[in-house]
Amino acid sequence: MFEISRPSTREVRRMGAFFQFLIALDRAVFRGLNSIAGSNAVTDWLVRLGADDHIFPAILALMVLSMLPLSRKHSGRVTAVRGIICTVAAVALAMAVLYGLNSLFYRPRPFSTQAVHLLFYRNTDSSFPSNAATLGYTFALGVFAYRRRLGGVMLGLATLMSVARVAAGVHYPLDIAGGFLLASGCVLAVLAAEPLYAPPADRLVSGLDRLLASWRDTWTAGKGDG
Amino acid sequence: MTHLMHMRGDLPAMFLFFVFFFLGLWQVVVAWKRLNGLSLTGRPDRRAVSYAVGAAIAAASCAWYFSGMGHFASPDLEGAETLLVMSGGLVVATLIQGALAQMAFVMRRSLGSGSSRPDRARSCGEELSVELPGASVPGTFFRRGEPRAVGGAVLLLHDYGGTRADAARLAEAFANRGYDTLTVDLDGHGLNPRGVGDPAMRELLDGALEELKTRSRNTRTDAVGAGLGGLLAIELASRGAVRSAVAIDPPARDARGHHDVDAFRECSLASVLAEAARPAARAEGGKRIGLSRLIASLPAPRFAAGQEAVVTVLGTCRTWLNNPASLAAFTREHGLSAPVQVEGTHGSLVRREDTAEAVARVLA
Numbered sequence: 001m002f003e004i005s006r007p008s009t010r011e012v013r014r015m016g017a018f019f020q021f022l023i024a025l026d027r028a029v030f031r032g033l034n035s036i037a038g039s040n041a042v043t044d045w046l047v048r049l050g051a052d053d054h055i056f057p058a059i060l061a062l063m064v065l066s067m068l069p070l071s072r073k074h075s076g077r078v079t080a081v082r083g084i085i086c087t088v089a090a091v092a093l094a095m096a097v098l099y100g101l102n103s104l105f106y107r108p109r110p111f112s113t114q115a116v117h118l119l120f121y122r123n124t125d126s127s128f129p130s131n132a133a134t135l136g137y138t139f140a141l142g143v144f145a146y147r148r149r150l151g152g153v154m155l156g157l158a159t160l161m162s163v164a165r166v167a168a169g170v171h172y173p174l175d176i177a178g179g180f181l182l183a184s185g186c187v188l189a190v191l192a193a194e195p196l197y198a199p200p201a202d203r204l205v206s207g208l209d210r211l212l213a214s215w216r217d218t219w220t221a222g223k224g225d226g
Numbered sequence: 227m228t229h230l231m232h233m234r235g236d237l238p239a240m241f242l243f244f245v246f247f248f249l250g251l252w253q254v255v256v257a258w259k260r261l262n263g264l265s266l267t268g269r270p271d272r273r274a275v276s277y278a279v280g281a282a283i284a285a286a287s288c289a290w291y292f293s294g295m296g297h298f299a300s301p302d303l304e305g306a307e308t309l310l311v312m313s314g315g316l317v318v319a320t321l322i323q324g325a326l327a328q329m330a331f332v333m334r335r336s337l338g339s340g341s342s343r344p345d346r347a348r349s350c351g352e353e354l355s356v357e358l359p360g361a362s363v364p365g366t367f368f369r370r371g372e373p374r375a376v377g378g379a380v381l382l383l384h385d386y387g388g389t390r391a392d393a394a395r396l397a398e399a400f401a402n403r404g405y406d407t408l409t410v411d412l413d414g415h416g417l418n419p420r421g422v423g424d425p426a427m428r429e430l431l432d433g434a435l436e437e438l439k440t441r442s443r444n445t446r447t448d449a450v451g452a453g454l455g456g457l458l459a460i461e462l463a464s465r466g467a468v469r470s471a472v473a474i475d476p477p478a479r480d481a482r483g484h485h486d487v488d489a490f491r492e493c494s495l496a497s498v499l500a501e502a503a504r505p506a507a508r509a510e511g512g513k514r515i516g517l518s519r520l521i522a523s524l525p526a527p528r529f530a531a532g533q534e535a536v537v538t539v540l541g542t543c544r545t546w547l548n549n550p551a552s553l554a555a556f557t558r559e560h561g562l563s564a565p566v567q568v569e570g571t572h573g574s575l576v577r578r579e580d581t582a583e584a585v586a587r588v589l590a
Contacts, residue, residue: 051299074480121301211498212489213521
């Protein structure tokens with residue numbers, strides 16, 4: 001375990017100018033966004049709404065599932081099922097990587113190292129990378145790989161959630177960027193494995209097709225549905 | 227998993243919230259996708275009621291959960307935990323929706339508000355056999371009554387999962403309107419000993435047409451089919467084997483030949499699951515073959531350039547097994563005229579007198 005937000009003077013000297021600039025930028029953007037908090041009750045409520053652990057992740061998860069009812073024909077169902085499998089696999093992979101990263105290092109939350117306008121509860125896990133941003137962007141990018149318009153909307157929502165979490169004082173912008181990069185990597189890795197999950201996805205669609213056309217002349221069969 | 231799995235929130239409350247939320251969402255999806263067979267509000271689904279009830283349940287569950295202390299921007303379940311509880315809630319809500327929909331279906335039927343099963347028509351036709359290499363396929367011939375002036379012969383093809391007995395009512399109606407009518411059990415159906423090998427059943431249909439011409443002594447033959455039989459009738463017309471074809475609500479197909487129908491719009495959950503578990507038609511070797519695979523294996527009808535438009539498609543006005551828009555897209559795809567819309571569900575269409583009337587008008 002080592003801290004990356006409060007490096008010692010000696011370590012700072014060792015850091016390249018780029019990283020110093022990055023950290024300075026990270027904190028400056030954080031201060032800018034966090035200044036929104038506490039300005040008025042309405043924006044505070046909106047920031048809390050966006051930063052909530054359930055609301056945006058649940059909406060994004062529902063949007064992933066909505067790929068199926070939004071698809072009408074066989075080809076649409078193939079895209080939807082592949083998209084859902086890709087997203088679920090990418091989320092599982094991202095969670096596993098997050099677990100590993102959390103065990104490797106710890107970056108304190110902004111509220112534990114400086115005075116912030118905190119609109120959220122005090123999270124205890126590592127600030128970097130942002131779990132919520134990783135989850136949100138994995139959902140969005142997984143869908144974006146298969147459905148551009150829906151995925152685009154989801155990318156917007158994931159960004160709103162991420163900005164809200166910075167504004168609420170629980171993340172630095174760099175945590176969000178880390179989450180985005182981790183999500184991109186996981187989605188790309190799963191997409192590279194499409195030949196592995198495409199055949200089972202197609203079999204699932206065949207099963208779904210079979211269910212949708214499970215029709216018989218019910219008068220003869222005595223079921224009386226018709 | 228200490229940092230990903232906190233499990234510090236109110237797990238039962240969140241689970242209950244998701245169950246109710248998804249139950250509300252189910253009512254919205256049922257109305258949106260017109261899944262009449264899964265509807266709790268009637269059949270056909272009373273969409274406005276279903277939307278209102280669904281939105282009310284979802285909104286009430288959100289209001290209850292998020293108004294409680296510790297459920298909004300407070301330490302609670304998060305991330306992966308939320309997703310796991312959400313998945314559990316979705317599964318349980320789906321099971322409850324299925325059970326409630328089936329109960330509503332049984333209740334509607336027992337109270338008589340659902341469609342009642344019509345009496346089977348008493349067959350007055352002449353039983354015969356269509357001789358094919360290695361098999362004798364049973365059929366029924368209905369000799370035309372008055373008025374004799376109209377004339378003509380009709381090969382009538384039943385729907386997927388049916389038998390020629392289902393077509394008897396329609397066959398008698400045609401005979402009464404002056405058409406010699408032959409019905410046969412399609413391959414893989416009824417008493418036909420042959421399984422579905424040739425998906426277009428070309429050998430059987432050619433043999434049946436020969437038998438019809440011999441019996442009727444009439445060279446003017448038309449094909450009429452319901453559902454799957456409709457697709458076969460279109461195929462017969464596309465290769466010029468019949469003068470014209472009338473397809474009664476054939477399953478719509480997309481450009482790639484896959485079906486574009488939804489059984490949940492017309493059938494109850496139990497009957498869909500029962501049919502999926504044991505499809506009605508028999509393939510060669512006794513294996514079962516579902517409608518989905520049968521449709522996908524049917525060749526696309528190809529009409530020669532300049533070939534007279536000889537196919538009429540009858541569809542239902544409402545969204546039942548076929549969506550009227552899908553059926554219209556299907557006819558456009560093959561250069562056929564727009565479907566003629568009639569009242570009734572896919573299942574009841576072949577038993578309605580006005581369907582027989584509409585078909586007779588087309589044939590005349």
